Amino acid sequence: xxxxxxxxxxxxxxxxxxxxxxxxxxxxxxxxxxxxxxxxxxxxxxxxxxxxxxxxxxxxxxxxxxxxxxxxxxx
Amino acid sequence: xxxxxxxxxxxxxxxxxxxxxxxxxxxxxxxxxxxxxxxxxxxxxxxxxxxxxxxxxxxxxxxxxxxxxxxxxxxxxxxxxxxxxxxxxxxxxxxxxxxxxxxxxxxxxxxxxxxxxxxxxxxxxxxxxxxxxxxxxxxxxxxxxxxxxxxxxxxxxxxxxxxxxxxxx
Numbered sequence: 001x002x003x004x005x006x007x008x009x010x011x012x013x014x015x016x017x018x019x020x021x022x023x024x025x026x027x028x029x030x031x032x033x034x035x036x037x038x039x040x041x042x043x044x045x046x047x048x049x050x051x052x053x054x055x056x057x058x059x060x061x062x063x064x065x066x067x068x069x070x071x072x073x074x075x
Numbered sequence: 076x077x078x079x080x081x082x083x084x085x086x087x088x089x090x091x092x093x094x095x096x097x098x099x100x101x102x103x104x105x106x107x108x109x110x111x112x113x114x115x116x117x118x119x120x121x122x123x124x125x126x127x128x129x130x131x132x133x134x135x136x137x138x139x140x141x142x143x144x145x146x147x148x149x150x151x152x153x154x155x156x157x158x159x160x161x162x163x164x165x166x167x168x169x170x171x172x173x174x175x176x177x178x179x180x181x182x183x184x185x186x187x188x189x190x191x192x193x194x195x196x197x198x199x200x201x202x203x204x205x206x207x208x209x210x211x212x213x214x215x216x217x218x219x220x221x222x223x224x225x226x227x228x229x230x231x232x233x234x235x236x237x238x239x240x241x242x243x244x
Contacts, residue, residue: 013184015102019194022105040184053106 001060001071004032010039010067017043018050025056025074033059036070043068080109080238084231087244088117090129090173090188091139095244096121097191103240104198112195113231115205118244119212122204122219126189130173134162144178196222203230 007024009017017038024034036047044061047070051058059071081103085096096112103110114122120129133139133156141155162168180187186194196202206225209216216225224230235241 011184013186015098015105016184016186019101019105050106 001035002033003035003071004028006035006037008037009043010037012038013040014042014046018046021047021050021072022054025072028074030074032074034072034074036072038068038070039066040068043070047072078107078109079240080234081111081240082231082235082238082242083110083112084243085112085114085118085121086116088120088129090131090176092244093121093129093188094191097188097195099242100200101191101194101198104195104200108240110195110198111201111203111234113203113205113235115208119204119208119214119219121188121192122202122223124218124220126192129188130169131176132169133157133172134159134168141172141175142179144175144182192220201234 005024005028007020009020012020017036017040021034021036024036028034038047040046044063047058047061050056051072055075057073057075059073060069062069081100083096083100087093096118100110100112131139133141137156139156141157142153143151143155145151177187202220202223203226204219204223206227209219209225216223
């Protein structure tokens with residue numbers, strides 16, 4: 001998937017992945033996609049909840065070898 | 076849609092209890108909430124310039140696991156809980172427990188309190204310090220970080236009365 005910016009939140013724990021993502025979303029334009037890497041298992045539910053509450057669209061969530069990849073489209 | 080609002084009263088002044096208000100406030104801000112924290116009684120320690128005053132005490136806290144943040148896995152899994160009577164007479168026990176806790180926090184990729192507090196401030200979380208307790212405890216405004224407002228219970232209610240979420244921590 002194409003993306004405009006990548007955020008490496010691996011090794012960070014709650015609530016840092018969400019806070020860093022919020023900041024990163026502030027640095028892209030509306031409609032652009034942010035790719036987020038995380039190792040926090042709690043971030044799967046957290047990013048879904050973040051998207052639902054902020055209106056930014058969570059395009060996909062994937063897991064491979066304990067690493068999570070999210071693609072989020074800025075509102 | 077109106078902006079959602081959250082108010083927190085922070086009343087605890089230890090390292091462990093510093094986390095809930097700052098985690099919730101910074102996350103709420105990231106979710107678009109207008110957020111305010113009212114610091115009162117021991118909670119005032121959370122807005123001191125010098126955050127090294129924040130310690131964690133295992134004394135009288137049976138829920139706190141005492142584990143080592145280094146060494147092989149079997150060693151890290153040992154629980155070193157000691158009877159209160161022994162903890163109470165070892166000088167510097169809290170300092171050691173605090174140092175170990177800070178190491179555990181860093182090992183787990185959990186933010187430090189200075190970092191979380193800064194993230195709250197960047198996200199424009201409003202900090203109000205209870206003026207009554209500032210005087211009661213003999214603090215000066217110069218003991219606290221910049222950007223604080225000072226007020227009383229009525230100041231808290233002005234914002235809290237309009238919130239969607241209101242927590243006492």
